[in-house]
Amino acid sequence: xxxxxxxxxxxxxxxxxxxxxxxxxxxxxxxxxxxxxxxxxxxxxxxxxxxxxxxxxxxxxxxxxxxxxxxxxxxxxxxxxxxxxxxxxxxxxxxxxxxxxxxxxxxxxxxxxxxxxxxxxxxxxxxxxxxxxxxxxxxxxxxxxxxxxxxxxxxxxxxxxxxxxxxxxxxxxxxxxxxxxxxxxxxxxxxxxxxxxxxxxxxxxxxxxxxxxxxxxxxxxxxxxxxxxxxxxxxxxxxxxxxxxxxxxxxxxxxxxxxxxxxxxxxxxxxxxxxxxxxxxxxxxxxxxxxxxxxxxxxxxxxxxxxxxxxxxxxxxxxxxxxxxxxxxxx
Amino acid sequence: xxxxxxxxxxxxxxxxxxxxxxxxxxxxxxxxxxxxxxxxxxxxxxxxxxxxxxxxxxxxxxxxxxxxxxxxxxxxxxxxxxxxxxxxxxxxxxxxxxxxxxxxxxxxxxxxxxxxxxxxxxxxxxxxxxxxxxxxxxxxxxxxxxxxxxxxxxxxxxxxxxxxxxxxxxxxxxxxxxxxxxxxxxxxxxxxxxxxxxxxxxxxxxxxxxxxxxxxxxxxxxxxxxxxxxxxxxxxxxxxxxxxxxxxxxxxxxxxxxxx
Ligand SMILES: Nc1ncnc2c1ncn2[C@@H]1O[C@H](COP(=O)(O)OP(=O)(O)O)[C@@H](O)[C@H]1O
Ligand SMILES: [Mg+2]
Numbered sequence: 001x002x003x004x005x006x007x008x009x010x011x012x013x014x015x016x017x018x019x020x021x022x023x024x025x026x027x028x029x030x031x032x033x034x035x036x037x038x039x040x041x042x043x044x045x046x047x048x049x050x051x052x053x054x055x056x057x058x059x060x061x062x063x064x065x066x067x068x069x070x071x072x073x074x075x076x077x078x079x080x081x082x083x084x085x086x087x088x089x090x091x092x093x094x095x096x097x098x099x100x101x102x103x104x105x106x107x108x109x110x111x112x113x114x115x116x117x118x119x120x121x122x123x124x125x126x127x128x129x130x131x132x133x134x135x136x137x138x139x140x141x142x143x144x145x146x147x148x149x150x151x152x153x154x155x156x157x158x159x160x161x162x163x164x165x166x167x168x169x170x171x172x173x174x175x176x177x178x179x180x181x182x183x184x185x186x187x188x189x190x191x192x193x194x195x196x197x198x199x200x201x202x203x204x205x206x207x208x209x210x211x212x213x214x215x216x217x218x219x220x221x222x223x224x225x226x227x228x229x230x231x232x233x234x235x236x237x238x239x240x241x242x243x244x245x246x247x248x249x250x251x252x253x254x255x256x257x258x259x260x261x262x263x264x265x266x267x268x269x270x271x272x273x274x275x276x277x278x279x280x281x282x283x284x285x286x287x288x289x290x291x292x293x294x295x296x297x298x299x300x301x302x303x304x305x306x307x308x309x310x311x312x313x314x315x316x317x318x319x320x321x322x323x324x325x326x327x328x329x330x331x
Numbered sequence: 332x333x334x335x336x337x338x339x340x341x342x343x344x345x346x347x348x349x350x351x352x353x354x355x356x357x358x359x360x361x362x363x364x365x366x367x368x369x370x371x372x373x374x375x376x377x378x379x380x381x382x383x384x385x386x387x388x389x390x391x392x393x394x395x396x397x398x399x400x401x402x403x404x405x406x407x408x409x410x411x412x413x414x415x416x417x418x419x420x421x422x423x424x425x426x427x428x429x430x431x432x433x434x435x436x437x438x439x440x441x442x443x444x445x446x447x448x449x450x451x452x453x454x455x456x457x458x459x460x461x462x463x464x465x466x467x468x469x470x471x472x473x474x475x476x477x478x479x480x481x482x483x484x485x486x487x488x489x490x491x492x493x494x495x496x497x498x499x500x501x502x503x504x505x506x507x508x509x510x511x512x513x514x515x516x517x518x519x520x521x522x523x524x525x526x527x528x529x530x531x532x533x534x535x536x537x538x539x540x541x542x543x544x545x546x547x548x549x550x551x552x553x554x555x556x557x558x559x560x561x562x563x564x565x566x567x568x569x570x571x572x573x574x575x576x577x578x579x580x581x582x583x584x585x586x587x588x589x590x591x
Contacts, residue, residue, distance in 0.1 A: 057461055086463035097458035101476050101552050111462040113472065142552040155458075162462075 007033040007056060007166065007198070012065035014051050025051040027222040029065070033215070038192050038199045040213035040230065042206070042245060048222045049202045053168050056200065057089045058082060069166075087115065090159030090197075094171035096151040098143040104154050105130065105139040111161045129157040133187065149180035156187060160195070167191065170202045185212050206245060210234065218242040235265040235327055247304065259308040261290070261331040262317070268300035269325055276307070283320050285313045306331070333521035344511065349531055352507040355425060356494045359432035363493065364486070366437040370396070371444025372470055382456070382466050396438040404435050404496050408503055428497065428504040436493050443485035447478045480551035487543030491536050498532065508532055 012029040015022040025048045033039045043049050054060040055067060058074060066073045074085060098107050105126050112122040130136045133153040143151055152172060159167055169188065173181040189212045192199050201213055209216050209230060216234070217227040220241035226233055237243045247263075264275070276287050287307040294303030309317045314330075321328050339345050374392055377385040402410070411431050412422040419426050451474055459473045475482070498509025505514070508528045516524035 059457060059460055083463040083465055086461060089461070091458070091461035093454060093458060095452075095454045097452070097454040099455060099473065099477060100452075101479060101550075103552075110459075110472070114462060114464050114468055144553050158462075168461075 006035050006068075006070070007031075007200070008066075008068040008071075009052075009055070010066040010068065012052075012055060012062045012067070014048075014055060014060065015063050024222050026055070026062070029224055031217055031224060031227065033198065033200060035198055036192070036196060037214045038189065038201060038212050040201045040203065040209035040216040041219055042203055042209050042216060043219035043241070044245075045204060047219045049204075049219055050170055052219065053170050053200060053202045056166075056168060057086050057091060087111065087162040088164050088166065090162070090164040090167040092152065092155045092159050092167065092169050092172045094174045096143070096148070096155045096175075098151055098154055098158075100143050102142075103139065104135060104141050104143070104146070107143070107154055108157045108161055110158060115162065125161060126157075129161060132160075133157045147180070148176050149184060152176065152180075152184050153187065156184075156191070160191065160197075164197065166198045166200070168200045168202075171204070172201070173208060174203070174205065181208070182211075188212060218245065231267050235267050236329060259288070259310045260314045260317075261306060261308050262321075263329045263331050264305045264307065264321070265327040265329070266294055266301040266303050266305070267327065268302050269327075273324075275321075275324060275326060278324070279317065279320060283313065283316050285309050285317055287317075333516075333519065333523055335516060335519055335521040336523045336527070339511070339515075339524060345508075345527065345531065348508040348511045348528070349535070351425065352494065352497055352501075352509070352532075352535065355428055355432065355497045355500075355507055356490060359429050359436060359493050359497065360486070360490045362429065362433045363436040363440045363489065366433065367440025367489075368444050370437065370441035371448065372474070374441060374445045375448045375474070376466065376470065382460075382469060396441055399434070399438040400442070404499055407431070407435050408500055412503075423504045425504075425506050428500045428506060431500050431504065432493055432496055435496060436489060439492065440485075440489050443489055444482065447481035447485050448474050450481055451477045480547045480553075483543060483547040483550065487540060487547070490539055490543070494532070494536060494539070 009029050009031040012026055012031075013024070014026040015024045029052065041049055041052060051060055055062045056069075058067065062075065065075075067075055069085065069089075074082060077085065099110065102110070105123075108126045108129050109122050112125060117125070127136070127139075130139055133156055135150060135153050135157070138146065138150065138154075143154070146154065155172075167188075172188070173184050176184060185208060188199055188201070191197050192212075199212075201208060203209060213230050215228065216230045218225045218233070218237075218239060218241055220239070225239040226237065226242045233242060234246055237246045276289065279285055279287055287309050289305065289307050291304070291306040294301050294305060296302075318328070339348075370392065374389065374396075376382040377389040377392075379386055379389070381389075399407075408431050411434060414434075415422040415427045415430050419430060421427055455477060456469060456473055459469050464472065497507055498512070501507040501509030501511075502513040508531055512525045512528035515521075516528070
């Protein structure tokens with residue numbers, strides 16, 4: 001094994017007993033979360049995302065299967081060792097879950113108190129963490145005095161207090177407005193980059209995966225439907241559920257009209273010349289743009305575009321697109 | 332004015348009554364918490380969705396608590412007379428009264444504690460678990476501190492209830508304002524004595540209530556006024572009076588209004 005440092009779920013199944021029969025939340029999940037990645041897990045509500053992430057630190061015991069952290073099956077760990085291991089896996093939540101009767105600094109100090117770190121050493125660490133999340137001036141405030149974004153920053157500082165190697169985020173930005181979401185996602189990305197923390201991001205929001213994740217797993221009905229690099233899965237989703245989640249509804253329902261419908265995917269690799277006018281000039285094909293959702297980041301184009309071209313020009317157009325390094329798919 | 336009233340007024344009997352009532356109430360409440368607080372904690376953590384589910388223990392304790400709580404105090408008191416004799420060698424006096432009050436109120440306190448702890452957000456407990464806190468740490472550092480305001484309110488209600496019980500037990504075991512009103516004043520129909528006892532009880536209850544609620548509000552950090560924030564924000568250029576919203580980075584920006 002080349003690299004043992006990672007989270008691995010092997011044949012994981014979780015059923016909840018209930019009077020009306022067992023509820024299956026996870027079924028035969030196999031997943032490897034590579035070290036250093038920002039791993040997105042996306043799916044509809046009730047798909048099993050929270051159960052999955054809670055199985056990683058055994059807040060929820062899987063019914064069967066293994067959870068390997070750095071190669072060790074933690075479902076077999078004795079209680080004491082499990083508690084110790086959890087210091088190495090930080091977690092942040094949609095509802096922030098701060099201790100309301102503690103100040104911001106006392107919240108961040110909480111995991112250090114659990115570890116019986118001497119007070120002065122702990123306080124120094126707390127100051128450092130608050131500095132990092134930009135809340136040094138709120139040290140003495142109580143959570144009820146903070147905005148949602150600030151609360152999540154405190155929660156992040158708290159999750160990082162014990163220098164964990166992994167951080168799990170369960171819908172960490174779902175309760176936040178778009179601007180605040182962006183700043184929290186930026187912070188999470190920073191943590192991954194600067195501290196080398198592997199991050200697992202649970203979300204039902206596309207844009208979260210899009211903006212920070214390197215890898216993504218799509219979960220549907222308790223099973224993994226699709227998994228891979230974000231650039232691949234987002235460009236060409238294979239499973240029905242991934243298509244549903246990733247390709248805007250608009251595109252899929254666009255009535256084609258005449259001709260061949262092509263979905264062009266820009267993932268920053270193609271040319272940045274205006275492709276449609278080039279198509280008109282070089283191939284003398286007038287493409288009809290049905291839908292376009294592209295954005296320009298650092299001079300590179302990302303996003304989707306759906307065009308129709310006359311049936312008989314299809315081959316020519318495809319050739320042109322290949323030559324210009326534009327990925328596409330016939331719809 | 333009745334002769335009893337004059338007599339009690341002159342020999343300080345009323346104050347002795349007040350003192351005895353307070354002593355019995357406070358002593359009983361403290362002892363009831365010594366038993367009821369751990370019992371309440373055990374009820375919460377051994378519950379089927381608690382930290383360390385022990386269903387059979389939870390059931391047994393729960394039934395025991397319910398049985399004790401469903402016996403009317405006046406009957407429980409009488410039933411406890413032999414028990415008191417066996418333990419304290421007597422069934423009258425302050426000691427016997429405190430014993431009866433503790434037996435009657437500890438289960439009540441346990442339920443109060445239980446309901447206070449169950450108000451603590453499950454998410455906070457889960458966060459503590461995710462940080463590797465053990466059961467003892469979660470009780471000590473999460474449940475009790477987070478429930479503190481609610482526990483204080485519960486203690487106020489319990490204490491007032493015990494105060495009421497103490498008046499009742501006074502009639503059997505002697506002592507306190509209840510005993511003055513019922514065993515001394517009633518036979519001679521000294522209405523003025525009875526009413527002064529009532530008034531004194533009302534004053535005591537009021538004081539306990541007001542002080543307790545003040546403390547509960549004082550320790551609760553959840554719904555503070557934003558006065559402090561307002562003051563510390565004065566050096567900010569934010570002049571739209573929107574004191575509640577600070578930007579994530581503590582700077583002013585266009586998204587101020589949108590910040591949750
Ligand atoms: N504690 C529980 N008891 C019973 N069923 C549960 C419990 N937690 C989750 N479930 C069920 O498991 C399924 C997956 O839930 P969850 O993991 O929370 O989904 P998601 O986070 O993707 O919305 C749902 O059908 C949910 O009702
Ligand atoms: Mg969920």
